[in-house]
Amino acid sequence: xxxILVSSDNQDFKVxxxxxxxSILIKNMLEDVGxxxxxxxxxxxxxxxxxxxxxxxEHHRNDPVQxxxxxxDPRKRSNDIEEWDMKFMQVDQEMxxxxxxxxxxxxxxxxxxxxxKTVANIIKGKxxxxxxxxxxxxxxxxxxxxxxxxxxxxxxxDR
Amino acid sequence: MLPEILWQIGPHLDQQHxxxxxxACKTWNTTLTPFLFQRVALPKRKLLPSGKFGxxxxxxxxxxxxxxxxxxxxxxxxxxxxxxxxxxxxxxxxITPEVLPILRLCRNTLTRLExxxxxxxxxxxxLTQTYQRSLSILGYSQVLPRSETTxxxxxxxxxxxxxxxxxxxxxxxxxAHVLSFxxxxxxxxxxxxxxxxxxxxxxxxxxxxCLRSLSLIDSSMQLVDQMMLFLQCPSLDHVTWRKDGATxxxxxxxxxxxxGLRPLKLLDIASVKVPDExxxxxxxxxxxxxxxxxxxxxxxxxxxxxIVDAMRSTLExxxxxxxxxxxxxxxxxxMSLCWSLKSISADSLRVLDVLENKWVCGDLEELRVVFIxxxxxxxxxxxxxxxxxxxxxxxxxxxxxxxxxxxSRWSVRSILDLSLNNGLGLLASLxxxxxxxxxxxxxxxxxxxxxxxxxxxxxxxxxxxxxSADKDRAAFLESFLQHIRPGVRVKHNLKYQRASGRE
Numbered sequence: 001x002x003x004i005l006v007s008s009d010n011q012d013f014k015v016x017x018x019x020x021x022x023s024i025l026i027k028n029m030l031e032d033v034g035x036x037x038x039x040x041x042x043x044x045x046x047x048x049x050x051x052x053x054x055x056x057x058e059h060h061r062n063d064p065v066q067x068x069x070x071x072x073d074p075r076k077r078s079n080d081i082e083e084w085d086m087k088f089m090q091v092d093q094e095m096x097x098x099x100x101x102x103x104x105x106x107x108x109x110x111x112x113x114x115x116x117k118t119v120a121n122i123i124k125g126k127x128x129x130x131x132x133x134x135x136x137x138x139x140x141x142x143x144x145x146x147x148x149x150x151x152x153x154x155x156x157x158d159r
Numbered sequence: 160m161l162p163e164i165l166w167q168i169g170p171h172l173d174q175q176h177x178x179x180x181x182x183a184c185k186t187w188n189t190t191l192t193p194f195l196f197q198r199v200a201l202p203k204r205k206l207l208p209s210g211k212f213g214x215x216x217x218x219x220x221x222x223x224x225x226x227x228x229x230x231x232x233x234x235x236x237x238x239x240x241x242x243x244x245x246x247x248x249x250x251x252x253x254i255t256p257e258v259l260p261i262l263r264l265c266r267n268t269l270t271r272l273e274x275x276x277x278x279x280x281x282x283x284x285x286l287t288q289t290y291q292r293s294l295s296i297l298g299y300s301q302v303l304p305r306s307e308t309t310x311x312x313x314x315x316x317x318x319x320x321x322x323x324x325x326x327x328x329x330x331x332x333x334x335a336h337v338l339s340f341x342x343x344x345x346x347x348x349x350x351x352x353x354x355x356x357x358x359x360x361x362x363x364x365x366x367x368x369c370l371r372s373l374s375l376i377d378s379s380m381q382l383v384d385q386m387m388l389f390l391q392c393p394s395l396d397h398v399t400w401r402k403d404g405a406t407x408x409x410x411x412x413x414x415x416x417x418x419g420l421r422p423l424k425l426l427d428i429a430s431v432k433v434p435d436e437x438x439x440x441x442x443x444x445x446x447x448x449x450x451x452x453x454x455x456x457x458x459x460x461x462x463x464x465x466i467v468d469a470m471r472s473t474l475e476x477x478x479x480x481x482x483x484x485x486x487x488x489x490x491x492x493x494m495s496l497c498w499s500l501k502s503i504s505a506d507s508l509r510v511l512d513v514l515e516n517k518w519v520c521g522d523l524e525e526l527r528v529v530f531i532x533x534x535x536x537x538x539x540x541x542x543x544x545x546x547x548x549x550x551x552x553x554x555x556x557x558x559x560x561x562x563x564x565x566x567s568r569w570s571v572r573s574i575l576d577l578s579l580n581n582g583l584g585l586l587a588s589l590x591x592x593x594x595x596x597x598x599x600x601x602x603x604x605x606x607x608x609x610x611x612x613x614x615x616x617x618x619x620x621x622x623x624x625x626x627s628a629d630k631d632r633a634a635f636l637e638s639f640l641q642h643i644r645p646g647v648r649v650k651h652n653l654k655y656q657r658a659s660g661r662e
Contacts, residue, residue, distance in 0.1 A: 101164065120172050123176055124176050140184050
């Protein structure tokens, strides 16, 4: 049974209910609305991003639903990103962030995880200057402030 | 980048990476600093450094989720306790009434509590076994005075969400204390009792239904009482039973196990002196074992046969370090028959045994072994052959070619010298490598070798070993490493005990 999603720029997207329900937000909305056929407005998601999100949900429509784990430490979960997801995430940075925001809003945990892991992988192993270059950040610290933060954080080291 | 996004990404980054991120700009600093302080190890000193440096923990105490204290840091603990309202994991180094306030403050958030007077086993300078033994003769690992036991026990029993408990030193012997303690343990899923935690038998008709993992490490309880305790836990899948030099009745335990309880997944009996036949007999009843830690035991050919017969498709982790009867032949046979192995640790493998037998455990993720001669080929040809063989283990995450954690006194010399000239470059296929260990090994690692490692092993996080005998050169190499790959941890341990298989 198809469900109609409407993006913030008023574009309609017809998707199967099963695919749409990968988003917990949409799933709950559908449960509340019941049998009605009215389209679901998504004012926080533009058409371009929604296209990508739907593409992800289509590909993963048959995945088992993730059970929230007891040890909710994403670093401990050693599931690396699969190949399709990696190719899927090869978009420009702005789109990457939009996908993360959309996954957060629509409550699609696997997509959120993949997005965050992708960004985390960009950050890993970089010095602060390289991080600034990668994300176009302006350094608003004075050298003294920077040195002080480094010193202050030294003591809180993981064993 | 918007703070909301940073907030989502924070949990996916390790502390070493976050410490780089917080230096990027002010927004990143404010948003990501809480993640930096989620895991905090208190420094091994008596007082916090004063001044602005010292006020940091005051501000960020509320973010701390996992707090590790060393024996000397109880004073610091007392200072920062008022701010630490949300600690989930607490590891205490010294048990004194000073720890009561934090137990009470965090009673609603604590899920893991560990109290051991010895330094936490993950620390880099732990004591060798002989030294520990002599300390206990001196009465170092005594018990808590009776008056303090009641207060401390009360504070523990008051924790509603505790799931994982490691205890020592409490000296529970009062029947009322013992009864209420084990009654509380009914809700735990992990319990680990070290030597002087509980001194007497547990209430015999009590069943600890939720317990999945029970560890008795050098416990002062009678052996028979210890065995009874294991049998009182119907849902166990993890058993650690260590008693240095003792002949624990593991066969009796295994026989009773076979009949009714859940299949055992992890068995850790390091340092016990059960003879090889006894171990083999026990293994027959534990056929679904996935992890077997038999470090410093009499594991030998009979036990090897038991494993190869029943567990070649299920055994994933095997630790045979310091087992004099686990010879190179024994280990080679296991590696050529058990294809489900993910981690194997042993003393040494002879080159001849390696080259004459094919390894079937291609999915190995951890390998800890010293490759020794003799060999019929030249030194370089031998090294090339060995590197070629290691290179087939493409899933390797941890490679230790030195004497990782072995505490025995005999010396062994690896035939590998870790230089590019002799074939180190063949290890370029190990793209998943996270940890590389070359402790207690003569080697020729220089700047070219480091460059190779950083280029070929993008996921490298830690290196263990002395980079150079010359202190200046070592410092230079280390700073080179840190510059190219900030956050790589270089640990210089010479002799250390392997961290226990917790977590």
